[in-house]
Amino acid sequence: MKTKALHLIISILVCALLNLFNIAMSFSQMAPKENLHQIITRLNTQNDSLSIEKLYLQTDKPTYLAGDTLWFKAYLLNASFLTYSTKSGVLYLELSNDSNKLVQRIMVPVISGMAYGYMGLDLDLKQGGYTLTGYTNWMRNFGESYLFKKHFYIGNDAGSNWLINYNANLINDDNKQRIELGLRINQFDKSPVGLREMQMSVMDAKRTWFKDKVETSLDGTLKLKFDLPNKVSGKNITLGIQDLRKSQGSRKLLIPLIFNRPEKIDLQFMPEGGKLVVGQKTNITFKALNEDGYGVAISGKIYNSKQQEITSFKTAHAGMGIFSLVPEKAETYTARIQLPDGKYQSYQLPFVEQTGITLNVTNRFKSDSCEVTLTPTAGIASTYYLFGMARNIVCWASVADFSKGAIKFVLNKKFFPSGIIRLILMGEDKMGLNERMFYNDLGDHLNIQLESNKSEYQQRDSISLNVKVSDHTGNPIQGSFSLAVTDNGQVKIDSIAERSILSHMLLTSDLKGNIEGPGYYDDAATNSEKWQHLDYLLLTQGWVGYDWPQAFKSAEPFVYSNEEEFSIKGKVTNAFNKPVAKAPIALFSKKPLFILDTLTDDKGNFIFRGINPIDTPAFFISAKNKKGKSFNVGIEMEEFKAPVFSPVTDRIVPWFVNIDTGTNLIVNNQVTLKKEQLRVTGRNMLKEVVINARKVIKDSKNLNGPGAADVIIDEEQLLKAGRTTLGELLEKSIKGFRPNAPFNYKIHTMLVHLIIDGINTDFFIPPETSQYQYLKDIFEYYDAEEIKGVEVMTSTRYQMRYSTYYLHPLDKPWDHAFIEVTTRGGKGPFLKKSIGTYLYKPMPFIVPKEFYSPKYTSSSIADKSDIRSTIYWKPNIITDKNGKATVNFYAADNPGIYTVIIEGADLEGYLGVKRKQIIVK
Numbered sequence: 001m002k003t004k005a006l007h008l009i010i011s012i013l014v015c016a017l018l019n020l021f022n023i024a025m026s027f028s029q030m031a032p033k034e035n036l037h038q039i040i041t042r043l044n045t046q047n048d049s050l051s052i053e054k055l056y057l058q059t060d061k062p063t064y065l066a067g068d069t070l071w072f073k074a075y076l077l078n079a080s081f082l083t084y085s086t087k088s089g090v091l092y093l094e095l096s097n098d099s100n101k102l103v104q105r106i107m108v109p110v111i112s113g114m115a116y117g118y119m120g121l122d123l124d125l126k127q128g129g130y131t132l133t134g135y136t137n138w139m140r141n142f143g144e145s146y147l148f149k150k151h152f153y154i155g156n157d158a159g160s161n162w163l164i165n166y167n168a169n170l171i172n173d174d175n176k177q178r179i180e181l182g183l184r185i186n187q188f189d190k191s192p193v194g195l196r197e198m199q200m201s202v203m204d205a206k207r208t209w210f211k212d213k214v215e216t217s218l219d220g221t222l223k224l225k226f227d228l229p230n231k232v233s234g235k236n237i238t239l240g241i242q243d244l245r246k247s248q249g250s251r252k253l254l255i256p257l258i259f260n261r262p263e264k265i266d267l268q269f270m271p272e273g274g275k276l277v278v279g280q281k282t283n284i285t286f287k288a289l290n291e292d293g294y295g296v297a298i299s300g301k302i303y304n305s306k307q308q309e310i311t312s313f314k315t316a317h318a319g320m321g322i323f324s325l326v327p328e329k330a331e332t333y334t335a336r337i338q339l340p341d342g343k344y345q346s347y348q349l350p351f352v353e354q355t356g357i358t359l360n361v362t363n364r365f366k367s368d369s370c371e372v373t374l375t376p377t378a379g380i381a382s383t384y385y386l387f388g389m390a391r392n393i394v395c396w397a398s399v400a401d402f403s404k405g406a407i408k409f410v411l412n413k414k415f416f417p418s419g420i421i422r423l424i425l426m427g428e429d430k431m432g433l434n435e436r437m438f439y440n441d442l443g444d445h446l447n448i449q450l451e452s453n454k455s456e457y458q459q460r461d462s463i464s465l466n467v468k469v470s471d472h473t474g475n476p477i478q479g480s481f482s483l484a485v486t487d488n489g490q491v492k493i494d495s496i497a498e499r500s501i502l503s504h505m506l507l508t509s510d511l512k513g514n515i516e517g518p519g520y521y522d523d524a525a526t527n528s529e530k531w532q533h534l535d536y537l538l539l540t541q542g543w544v545g546y547d548w549p550q551a552f553k554s555a556e557p558f559v560y561s562n563e564e565e566f567s568i569k570g571k572v573t574n575a576f577n578k579p580v581a582k583a584p585i586a587l588f589s590k591k592p593l594f595i596l597d598t599l600t601d602d603k604g605n606f607i608f609r610g611i612n613p614i615d616t617p618a619f620f621i622s623a624k625n626k627k628g629k630s631f632n633v634g635i636e637m638e639e640f641k642a643p644v645f646s647p648v649t650d651r652i653v654p655w656f657v658n659i660d661t662g663t664n665l666i667v668n669n670q671v672t673l674k675k676e677q678l679r680v681t682g683r684n685m686l687k688e689v690v691i692n693a694r695k696v697i698k699d700s701k702n703l704n705g706p707g708a709a710d711v712i713i714d715e716e717q718l719l720k721a722g723r724t725t726l727g728e729l730l731e732k733s734i735k736g737f738r739p740n741a742p743f744n745y746k747i748h749t750m751l752v753h754l755i756i757d758g759i760n761t762d763f764f765i766p767p768e769t770s771q772y773q774y775l776k777d778i779f780e781y782y783d784a785e786e787i788k789g790v791e792v793m794t795s796t797r798y799q800m801r802y803s804t805y806y807l808h809p810l811d812k813p814w815d816h817a818f819i820e821v822t823t824r825g826g827k828g829p830f831l832k833k834s835i836g837t838y839l840y841k842p843m844p845f846i847v848p849k850e851f852y853s854p855k856y857t858s859s860s861i862a863d864k865s866d867i868r869s870t871i872y873w874k875p876n877i878i879t880d881k882n883g884k885a886t887v888n889f890y891a892a893d894n895p896g897i898y899t900v901i902i903e904g905a906d907l908e909g910y911l912g913v914k915r916k917q918i919i920v921k
Helices: 003-026 030-050 138-142 501-506 528-541 661-681 683-688 715-721 726-733 771-781 796-806
Strands: 053-059 069-078 090-097 102-109 114-120 128-135 148-155 163-173 176-186 197-203 208-215 221-228 238-243 252-256 266-271 282-289 299-304 309-314 320-325 333-338 344-348 357-362 369-376 384-390 393-400 407-412 419-427 432-440 447-452 462-470 480-487 568-574 584-590 593-599 605-608 619-623 633-637 711-713 737-740 744-747 750-756 787-793 816-823 837-840 870-878 884-890 896-905 911-920
Touching: 030 384, 030 393, 053 128, 053 138, 053 148, 053 480, 053 501, 069 090, 069 128, 069 480, 069 870, 069 896, 090 114, 102 114, 114 870, 163 252, 197 221, 208 221, 266 333, 266 344, 266 528, 282 357, 282 528, 309 320, 320 528, 357 419, 357 432, 369 384, 369 419, 369 432, 393 407, 419 501, 432 528, 447 896, 447 911, 462 480, 462 896, 480 884, 501 896, 501 911, 568 584, 568 619, 568 837, 593 605, 619 633, 633 837, 711 726, 715 726, 715 787, 726 737, 726 771, 726 787, 737 771, 744 771, 750 771, 750 796, 787 796, 796 816, 870 884, 870 896
Parallel strands: 750 816
Antiparallel strands: 053 069, 069 114, 090 102, 090 128, 128 148, 163 176, 176 221, 197 208, 197 238, 238 252, 266 282, 282 320, 299 309, 299 333, 333 344, 357 369, 369 407, 384 393, 384 419, 419 432, 447 462, 462 884, 480 870, 480 896, 568 605, 568 633, 584 593, 584 619, 619 837, 711 787, 737 744, 744 750, 787 816, 896 911
8 A cells, every 4th residue: 555545544543552642641540541442443443344435426417318428437445544445346337217217237347446437328218317326246235325326317308398387385274285286388489388188196106196187278377276185295296297189199297396384394403412411501403304305494492391482593504503502400392483374383302311421522613623522410430432533443532531520622633534523432331422523624635726728719629628636735646537528508517516526525425314515515624604514514414323332243244245356156056956066167258259167166156257348248158067068067147136225315306397597598508509400410301201110129139220120020019929939920920931950940041040139049059959959949938928029131131230240251141041039038048057058148347438529620610510518528537647637628519618527536545626617609
């Protein structure tokens, strides 16, 4: 490990040693000191064995359109030291919709903690909220809170959208809540959707409890009235709008309805340190959330059991605030807020304890020290230990002796790394009594400078950015960085709403729940008000954290193993399901071409390592017994078991609902640019050409393209065929198809080649088996219900591409017919276990490819054919020994302002982020 990466470890060790020395000097009894030393050793040793990982993904932009490419850079770091993780070499990424349905899952190779790649977003994706989840197999051992999740919106062709404006009035009537919902529906050009019959429905996650057919007025407005069940959560209410005009197809919109009923405000009170103790002044933070899960501004008063007003409170930021209280003996306290209808809502404060210890922290703005005060009630005499932990490592500790009453510590913040510091008071029983988080900013983040070669640019100009990275002392830094450039006219960049590698790694990843506006706290160290608000955040969403009982239990075996690299594992068994030891195993890959072999161990297990990632992996694995025969030998593969994660709870309101001015400008700009692009490229002329629809098989691997074949059997025909076998289906549907027993199958005189899900079955025919017998087994195994479609290539027009790909160069294409079968499972050809073969198709591995960035000459004319929203994406910027790198790209045709965001790490514990704007005229 390099010198800089050792800096934090050395600081921790020095701090711990100095602290133990001070304890030895202050206390004559050795037991507390020795016990403290044992606890520190146990906690830090355990943390080291866990090797917890933190993951951050930078994407090229915050929102996307269906058909876009999502570009990403992954930073996988050791959670304690922020050096690159050595634990995992495989990263999994999943894209799921707001119904928690998986859309796409990929694997990405991780090298020295870095990975980058892309996800293609299908054109037929429905617009709405989607979640990108990133994790390693090792991260799954520690729960979902350790995974990286990014919630964002995917839209579609904006020009065809309706614009929906709604307002809701809540009326309380006879203990019932009635909703009056007014809507205005316009076309994108603002013309009203008038006199249109609609099916309106209101539902929650469990059922539909209102449905009605209504007609819009001439100006596109309509009104709905319905009762709102009291037990229905405001987080899950959805309005469905379906156009009943047959000419409009199945246009249906689902819109989250957010009412934010005042009486449903969630208000929680959290005493500093965790306890209210009689007679001790305590700071109490609170957080008020609306039904949509976001902070709400409130004010109220605190009353005792005699209904006497004790103090008042008021939110300061994002529903959070603070007040102080000196609890009295045998007292209970209630908070009361006034609702808009004049009624009051009451909330109970935490129970007041008769004895105990309070923990108070004063973390002043721009101070290099922090004051910690522990105040006990009378009679507290046991030995206690106070720990200061950062990133799950004990950086500071002391014995707390209350023989003389309250204790005050002044902590030098240089003993801790930047980020969240957790103070924990523990008794001799090793149970946590008090906890408190505070934030430490040493100002040691990477300093990234971005300098452009011009003050402003023209359309299609060459843009050069000089990157210079240094540490906080000015020394040059070598590191890995990723850079995204987006067009502000098409992409809305909200620095408050978006998190960065800094805010994620040092703040939000260690807190619970949704962090509202994480970017707001980025400059808290230079803004006294934000510094105070950051403290409120830690006092509320970081209130309780460390699992002390678990920390002192014996370590249990981990459920999920770490994957240092992609490997293929399995087991060989005989006809009696007993393991076959020392069995020869061969692995064959055709693209790229390579062969590996190994032997099973005493338990029949085998593993193949050192396999380079490929984008569409397919491996043929064969096993033989000790006599070299594959008869009665079976292979059981260790397949990836997909996890099921909980869905996100926050919902994204579509852009077209109650659209704001800024969003309206961006969307209008997108539509205008797209129309102009279609005009200058001539692609809009396609609308004037009548094209006869052809049968297209979804997910087909047809080398000519889906539907490009001489004979096509589509899903509609297959559904009618029912339980017909594949062989029977081909005999009925393909003229000239026949078995040529005992050798092969033919179509007329052409030799048949069967390709299933893009895999040529000829590849898997065992030497002792004829093509006829092998294909006969497959034809009898599959039935029509398991197949999406069949495409047959018998003419030169469609044979050539298959011949080039599958046949020997000397073979004559016209002597061969190709049958492409697309199955519902998409797993490739069926192979019998008894013959000792297995077609292993792991999930796709994303191999990095270059972001396409056009190059223009000085004479190039900006004609609106280039309307990139992501102007440039560079995930692998490596600074040299002088901390420098240069990035070059070209401006697009749309003038305006570009936003540049560069993030990264030196992989030795330090992070950095920088934003810059570029003007294009």
